[in-house]
Amino acid sequence: MKRKSLLLLIISLFSTTFYSCENYLDINYDPNAPKEVTEKLMLPAILSTFSYEIAGGFPVRISANWTKYLAFAGTGPHEGQYRLTANETDNFWRYSSYTDIMKTSTELIAKADQNGNPAYSAIAKIILAWNMSYITDAFGDAPFSQAFQGETGVTKPAYDKQEDIYKRIQVLLDEAIVDAGKTTGIQPGAEDFIYGGDMVLWQKLAHTLKARFHLRLSNAPGYNAATQANLALEALDAGTLSSNDEMPKFNYINAPNAENPWYQYTIDGKWSTAYKPSIFYLNLLNSKNDPRLQYQVDPVAEGDNEGQYVGVTNDATPTGLANYSAIGSFYSAADAPLYLLIYAEVPFIRAEAEFLKAGNTITPAVVTAYNEGIAASMGMYGIDEAAIATYQTANLLLPTTAYEQIMTEKYIANYLQFESYNDFRRTGYPNLPLNTETYPDTELEVAPVLESIPVRFPYPSSERSYNPDNIPAEVPSAFLQAMLVPVWWDKQ
Structure with missing residues (x-):
């Protein structure tokens, strides 16, 4: 779908309020300050x-x-x-x-x-x-x-x-x-x-959000996980987002104060350049040989670690910030779009809902949706089908760890999304350690102020x-x- 840039849209929206001098002299109100919005x-x-x-x-x-x-x-x-x-x-x-x-x-x-x-x-x-x-x-x-x-x-x-x-x-x-x-x-x-x-896409987004919010209450007091799973599945079946092309996103442009928010927050220094991908997250992707790493994280551009993926901890770095990786330009380029919701969440909602519906058991429907979630996530970056198949084969669902696997893959797919915080609190997955990691041969200058x-x-x-x-x-x-x-x- 073709979307205009924010700047061009604003220009087009307000262009109709400009009048000729002759018309301006014939009125007694400011045409650029409409009485009603x-x-x-x-x-x-x-x-x-x-x-x-x-x-x-x-x-x-x-x-x-x-x-x-x-x-x-x-x-x-x-x-x-x-x-x-x-x-x-x-x-x-x-x-x-x-x-x-x-x-x-x-x-x-x-x-x-x-x-x-x-x-x-x-x-x-x-x-x-x-x-x-x-x-x-x-x-x-x-x-x-x-x-x-x-x-x-x-x-x-x-x-x-x-x-x-x-x-x-x-x-x-x-x-x-x-x-x-x-x-x-x-x-x-x-x-x-x-x-x-496109109001059909807005309807699909609404059904997707309904499914998300039904599943949110899977462990709420007085609510039943299987019931909430069925409600989520009903919302999905009513007509949800069906491809990466239908993801809701907001386009930004490479112009002063119109850039992508992650660019403004972490790359050009409007807030701080100290926000970097964590060691924990890089280790997770590396442990799985995950091809999404190169899209979610940028290699170090210069210095001793040039070309490598190097994460940080919540502490002052022992060397300059330039020696560490930044958020991938897929997300943080000045003109990168901001994805309000990731399509891969849809099949992962289905995978979890089918799993809960079946009493925390792997069924063919669970496996299909889980693999579709991985494929959708990797497809968003243009990763080829052979690499996707290799990753799926290496990450088959196992009966004893299936729930954790579903939610961990959803966590990777939802990189930089608030929804992962909700999922972690709701399910306990992925298994996140405290922010107490240190760099090799160093100690934390300031430890976390909470123990959870x-x-x-x-x-x-x-x-x-x-x-x-x-x-x-x-x-x-x-x-x-x-x-x-x-x-x-x-x-x-």
């Missing part, structure tokens, strides 16, 4: 903020250190040492999610419904549900039913239970699927930066200041203690 203008802001700040932003930057895709090769304190404060989570919660994305999405839904433009409502409902999943998976209970009502006086919204949030998310996705199938009203076009107005991997983000400082009575009592205000309290569905 239309659906066509609201949608790009929602999608671009969701991509940059959420799917490729703060939550995944933090979780990538905790799931050991990356490590921070510098002195502390930092998130690689399991240190995350309430001040640091504030922007993710307060501005990016609640104010910018979800509040605007609710306004777009209301406007589109009033104007009879269900396609815009469908996309906004999907993004609202998706962003809310990031919030509840990171923090647990959160405002939802009373959120976005500040204008009507609700300035201290009650917190919804995580179980109720997930029920509402599923309803939003169901509504979006129906709305996306309607052909009435204005249809999105170039301002839809993800699918260019954090299982939630601490509630942000703005909530502690302005809405403290509604924060769940079981989550301490001290950020280190808070990160040890599992969210509701994390009962594996």
Whole structure:
């Protein structure tokens, strides 16, 4: 599918507001400051903020250190040492999610419904549900039913239970699927930066998210793994993403402040160049002779380790950062697209669901989906079929380790995705050690501040200041203690 760049799209969107001098003199308002913001203008802001700040932003930057895709090769304190404060989570919660994305999405839904433009409502409902999943998976209970009502006086919204949030998310996705199938009203076009107005693909994405979220509750209190697996399979069978070509992605361009977020975060130094692929992750791929290594990680470009794949630990490097590998340019080039969801997740959802449905037993359906997941992941990089077959043969499912194998392969396929943090908490796989590795013949300058991997983000400082009575009592205000309290569905 042909997608325009962000810059060209913005130019095209606003070009219609420029008028000739003659026309300008005939009006008494500023044509470049419209009195009403239309659906066509609201949608790009929602999608671009969701991509940059959420799917490729703060939550995944933090979780990538905790799931050991990356490590921070510098002195502390930092998130690689399991240190995350309430001040640091504030922007993710307060501005990016609640104010910018979800509040605007609710306004777009209301406007589109009033104007009879269900396609815009469908996309906004999907993004609202998706962003809310990031919030509840990171923090647990959160405002939802009373959120976005500040204008009507609700300035201290009650917190919804995580179980109720997930029920509402599923309803939003169901509504979006129906709305996306309607052909009435204005249809999105170039301002839809993800699918260019292809509402069938938005429906497929919604079914995929439904399957993901059903499986999320496989170990939740009062829920049954086999039942959740069946619900996930029903969502997949209803019409999910079916190829790498259908992955939702956001295109970036090689221009100042318009580059790919991983490039901005880790390559050109807008944040730090100390985020590097971890020793743990490189060792994992090397131990499996995984051909995806060369796409997920770049070899060292210069210095003593030139041409080699060298990972880092969460500590200051004994030599310069240039002697270590960077995130692969497939993900981190200035003009690399950001993948909001990896297609290979679809067959891996099916593999796990079939496995749980069968009582944690390998069946032909499990094997087929598992191999399809590996093939889809490697196919995303253009790896040839012979190499894929060799890898599949070397990684056959075994009865005693099948669940771990499925989830580990899904973890590799979901490189740099927040979903891996959710899967780890939900299933315990992959088996991740603590961030206590050291370089040869060295000791950690600063050890992790916790003795276990954090299982939630601490509630942000703005909530502690302005809405403290509604924060769940079981989550301490001290950020280190808070990160040890599992969210509701994390009962594996």
